Amino acid sequence: MNVNKHLDTIMKDLFNQANRDQIITDDEYILIQSIEIEIDNYIAGLEYALEDGVIDADERDNLQHLVERIHNKAIDVANADGIIDKDEENLIIVLKDVLSIYLS
Secondary structure, three states: OOHHHHHHHHHHHHHHHHOOOOOOOHHHHHHHHHHHHHHHHHHHHHHHHOOOOOOOHHHHHHHHHHHHHHHHHHHHHHOOOOOOOHHHHHHHHHHHHHHHHHOO
């Protein structure tokens, strides 16, 4: 698994979604930044899990928790102003899709 390639693909997909209307709003940019931070946390957890060359059940559960955390944090950030607008909702949908493809 090439984690950096997956990270690049995830971020590219998110930026492409945000830019579909030719405008990346401040809210979209903040949301994407928060997602990138959480993905970095996932990668750190993955690197730790791979230190011994084997991902055991506890490590697999932790990684799954980190994936869920990425999604939940995105919702929290999008809803920080009390409103998840259509652009933020679309980013969260794309995020859910790419997480299921690349980090599950």
